[in-house]
Amino acid sequence: MTDKIALTPKTHTTPPARFSHGVKKGNILQVAGQVGFLPAEDGRPPAPAGPGLREQMLQTLANVQAILEEGGAGWDDVMMVRVYLTEVDHFAEMNEIYDAYFREQGLTGPPAARTTVYVGLPAGLLIEIDALAVLG
Structure with missing residues (x-):
């Protein structure tokens, strides 16, 4: 049986509760819900990339990508968003x-499946994204 490995890239702070930013077990990698917080620096508190959807979404996607890469995956490995x-x-x-x-990522295979739902998030946050990847 393969071990479960917690993933926390250098760009991320320690989670505020008992969960992992990402978890890898065998060839499965689950990325926890990410928001558009700027990368962690010098102990400053997490802050959104900006007030608008575009800034927050691009940062959220970058945060998801950082965890994918930490686990040895990329967007082509993502099955579900x-x-x-x-x-x-x-x-x-x-x-x-x-x-x-x-399109800018230049993905070659079929796109991942996607679900979109409407939720309440902490004040100022507009979007959260999680992903499931299967490696090799």
């Missing part, structure tokens, strides 16, 4: 940003 939005009105903009981001 879940997007959590706080505002129904952000759906169209989120789709535009999402499509442009993955």
Whole structure:
């Protein structure tokens, strides 16, 4: 049986509760829900990348990618993405940003499956994303 390995990239702070930013077991890598916090630096408290959806979403995707890379994966390995939005009105903009981001990544295979739901997040946060990857 393979060990379960917790993943915390250098860009991330220690989680605020008992969970891991990412967990890898065998060829499965689960990325916990990530928000658009800027990378951890010098003990400053986490802060969103900006007030708008675009800034927060691009940072959120970068945070997910950092965990994927920490676990030896990339976007081509992702099978499922879940997007959590706080505002129904952000759906169209989120789709535009999402499509442009993955075009820029130059992915060659079929896109990951995706679910989008509407949730409440802490004040100032507009989006959260998690991902499930299967390696090799």
